[in-house]
Amino acid sequence: MQQLFYLSDLFGVLVFAISGALMAGRKSMDLFGVLVIAIITALGGGTLRDLILDNHPVSWIRNDTYILVASLAAIGTVLWVRLTRPIHERGLLLADAFGLAVFTVIGTEVALQHNMPYSTAVIMGVMTGVAGGVMRDVICNEIPLIFQKEIYATACIFGSLVFIGLRELATPHWLDTGVAMLSVLAVRLAAIHWHLGLPRFHLLDRD
Amino acid sequence: MQQLFYLSDLFGVLVFAISGALMAGRKSMDLFGVLVIAIITALGGGTLRDLILDNHPVSWIRNDTYILVASLAAIGTVLWVRLTRPIHERGLLLADAFGLAVFTVIGTEVALQHNMPYSTAVIMGVMTGVAGGVMRDVICNEIPLIFQKEIYATACIFGSLVFIGLRELATPHWLDTGVAMLSVLAVRLAAIHWHLGLPRFHLLDRD
Amino acid sequence: MQQLFYLSDLFGVLVFAISGALMAGRKSMDLFGVLVIAIITALGGGTLRDLILDNHPVSWIRNDTYILVASLAAIGTVLWVRLTRPIHERGLLLADAFGLAVFTVIGTEVALQHNMPYSTAVIMGVMTGVAGGVMRDVICNEIPLIFQKEIYATACIFGSLVFIGLRELATPHWLDTGVAMLSVLAVRLAAIHWHLGLPRFHLLDRD
Numbered sequence: 001m002q003q004l005f006y007l008s009d010l011f012g013v014l015v016f017a018i019s020g021a022l023m024a025g026r027k028s029m030d031l032f033g034v035l036v037i038a039i040i041t042a043l044g045g046g047t048l049r050d051l052i053l054d055n056h057p058v059s060w061i062r063n064d065t066y067i068l069v070a071s072l073a074a075i076g077t078v079l080w081v082r083l084t085r086p087i088h089e090r091g092l093l094l095a096d097a098f099g100l101a102v103f104t105v106i107g108t109e110v111a112l113q114h115n116m117p118y119s120t121a122v123i124m125g126v127m128t129g130v131a132g133g134v135m136r137d138v139i140c141n142e143i144p145l146i147f148q149k150e151i152y153a154t155a156c157i158f159g160s161l162v163f164i165g166l167r168e169l170a171t172p173h174w175l176d177t178g179v180a181m182l183s184v185l186a187v188r189l190a191a192i193h194w195h196l197g198l199p200r201f202h203l204l205d206r207d
Numbered sequence: 208m209q210q211l212f213y214l215s216d217l218f219g220v221l222v223f224a225i226s227g228a229l230m231a232g233r234k235s236m237d238l239f240g241v242l243v244i245a246i247i248t249a250l251g252g253g254t255l256r257d258l259i260l261d262n263h264p265v266s267w268i269r270n271d272t273y274i275l276v277a278s279l280a281a282i283g284t285v286l287w288v289r290l291t292r293p294i295h296e297r298g299l300l301l302a303d304a305f306g307l308a309v310f311t312v313i314g315t316e317v318a319l320q321h322n323m324p325y326s327t328a329v330i331m332g333v334m335t336g337v338a339g340g341v342m343r344d345v346i347c348n349e350i351p352l353i354f355q356k357e358i359y360a361t362a363c364i365f366g367s368l369v370f371i372g373l374r375e376l377a378t379p380h381w382l383d384t385g386v387a388m389l390s391v392l393a394v395r396l397a398a399i400h401w402h403l404g405l406p407r408f409h410l411l412d413r414d
Numbered sequence: 415m416q417q418l419f420y421l422s423d424l425f426g427v428l429v430f431a432i433s434g435a436l437m438a439g440r441k442s443m444d445l446f447g448v449l450v451i452a453i454i455t456a457l458g459g460g461t462l463r464d465l466i467l468d469n470h471p472v473s474w475i476r477n478d479t480y481i482l483v484a485s486l487a488a489i490g491t492v493l494w495v496r497l498t499r500p501i502h503e504r505g506l507l508l509a510d511a512f513g514l515a516v517f518t519v520i521g522t523e524v525a526l527q528h529n530m531p532y533s534t535a536v537i538m539g540v541m542t543g544v545a546g547g548v549m550r551d552v553i554c555n556e557i558p559l560i561f562q563k564e565i566y567a568t569a570c571i572f573g574s575l576v577f578i579g580l581r582e583l584a585t586p587h588w589l590d591t592g593v594a595m596l597s598v599l600a601v602r603l604a605a606i607h608w609h610l611g612l613p614r615f616h617l618l619d620r621d
Contacts, residue, residue: 021615022617024561024615025615025616025617026617027557027561027562028562028614028615028616028617029557029561029562029614029615030561030562030611030612030613030614030615031612031613031614031615032560032561032566032567032568032612033558033560033561033562033615034615036561036567037561047466051258051465051466052254052258052265052268053268054263054264054265056468057468058466058468060534061466061467061530061531061534062530062531062534064531064533064534067533067534067537068533078615081615081617116268116269117268117269117271119271119274119275120267120268120269120271120274123274134346138345138346138348138552139548139552139557139558140557141348141552141555141556141557142348143234143236143346143347143348144240144346146239146240147231147234147236147237147239147240147243147244148234148235148236148237148240152239153239153243154239197237198237198238198239199237199238200235200236200237200238201228201231201232201235201236201237201238201241201285201288202232202235203229203232203233203235203288258465259461259465259472259475260475261470261471261472323475323476324475324476324478326478326481326482327474327475327476327478327481330481341553345552345553345555348555349555350441350443350553350554350555351447351553353446353447354438354441354443354444354446354447354450354451355441355442355443355444355447359446360446360450361446404444405444405445405446406444406445407442407443407444407445408435408438408439408442408443408444408445408448408492408495409439409442410436410439410440410442410495
């Protein structure tokens with residue numbers, strides 16, 4: 001079970017690294033840029049969470065598998081796109097939703113292990129899930145997608161609350177983890193399928 | 208007194224969250240984006256300060272009042288703008304100046320409690336006051352306002368120095384806190400009223 | 415020797431602060447903005463490294479020489495440009511390459527002192543060398559140069575690996591430090607001279 005969780009985590013890193021590499025490609029970055037953006041997208045959220053929670057050592061600095069997976073994913077993406085033009089958009093979105101689910105649950109769990117109040121645990125779940133993508137967009141000079149497109153972070157909030165609720169009911173660990181991940185997935189896939197979005201807040205520029 | 212200081216701190220969070228929500232609105236973000244930008248604007252500066260000073264736990268992670276106030280301020284701003292179009296610009300600037308004053312003094316004090324040299328204490332005062340706004344602008348893809356408009360951070364530097372000076376003179380805590388906050392307010396309001404700015408440094412683009 | 419290393423470090427701070435001040439000038443920032451961007455460019459990379467490694471206190475918060483050097487460099491740059499128009503581009507690039515060499519070796523060494531795996535040590539070397547410049551570009555609303563122009567970070571990776579290799583061979587400290595710094599310098603200067611760049615990854619915008 002622990003093993004399965006670790007593999008899911010690495011899968012999340014893989015998927016997020018791909019999304020980072022693709023964004024870097026859209027900005028015509030060089031190979032080093034692709035690598036850095038991929039790593040930041042994949043590990044940025046968890047790193048920020050660990051810094052704020054004072055949870056040292058930060059996950060990837062003692063275990064180089066994380067960096068390795070992110071780097072290989074980045075290089076693989078470049079080769080894949082060079083060799084066989086099209087990216088399977090649908091597949092990528094699905095994989096990304098899965099990565100989001102894993103990261104959200106991990107973030108929430110780490111916060112609970114540090115005896116944080118529930119509100120902080122939810123924030124840490126969301127942060128782990130989305131902060132890497134926000135960093136990717138900020139460095140690439142884009143307004144973060146997740147603040148403008150379909151429901152994304154809301155799926156994290158929901159899954160994080162489900163996880164906390166099940167934890168409170170003391171269900172077995174595989175059950176609360178699994179159900180919480182499925183909750184994130186369900187909300188996210190529904191949002192993609194029906195193009196669900198949150199209401200937006202329009203304000204004219206001052207001048 | 209301690210109570211008054213805590214309430215001022217929360218008031219600073221409230222005001223900065225409003226300014227974050229307004230910026231998010233100008234970028235047509237969705238409700239989640241508004242919430243995140245509001246929270247980052249309100250708590251980003253203090254969080255960065257705590258990380259650099261190794262001052263754990265970071266203020267808001269154990270006390271959910273901070274997040275609550277920032278979230279309510281964000282939601283309140285959206286409702287307010289939806290229902291009664293205009294924002295009272297003048298009032299907001301005044302409130303923002305007050306928030307700046309509180310955050311500057313808090314930041315300086317935290318650094319002094321960690322026995323930092325005075326130069327670091329001033330930097331921490333300024334950082335607590337302005338870093339949240341800089342993060343807001345960077346995420347929203349704007350060059351930070353405070354580097355270009357009227358005197359803003361200079362008010363923090365001044366107030367921070369006043370606070371340190373009075374501390375050195377061992378005046379009572381309510382007095383050094385109060386006078387330092389008034390110093391920030393005075394400089395900032397004067398800058399707004401007379402449109403005072405620092406000299407700017409123009410350099411033509413290289414190519 | 416230790417003394418020489420410390421002076422090199424301060425020289426790196428000086429050079430990076432100048433590059434920050436020049437970028438701030440290109441964005442027509444005011445004097446405070448120039449100061450902040452200079453300080454962030456000079457100290458941002460090392461600060462991020464220290465936070466992630468949990469290496470407290472962060473170098474500059476207990477020793478105000480760093481801030482002083484960065485501030486004086488910023489003010490000096492403004493005065494210099496005001497008084498004698500042209501910046502010696504060639505000289506600046508050379509100085510920047512030297513700063514990069516020093517920061518890379520320092521970052522790698524700090525990581526090794528914390529018993530990090532080699533992959534993390536290389537990342538910390540690169541981070542110390544380039545993250546300040548990335549922060550400068552992100553705050554100034556530019557896509558980071560180092561992801562798009564000639565070989566830059568690759569020089570850090572190379573120098574970092576050389577340093578680790580010599581460390582492994584237990585050569586004297588002055589030798590591994592010196593050779594590693596020269597390696598960074600050599601790669602960087604060659605890249606500037608022959609306009610060497612990494613292959614870039616182009617991807618059309620999705621829509």
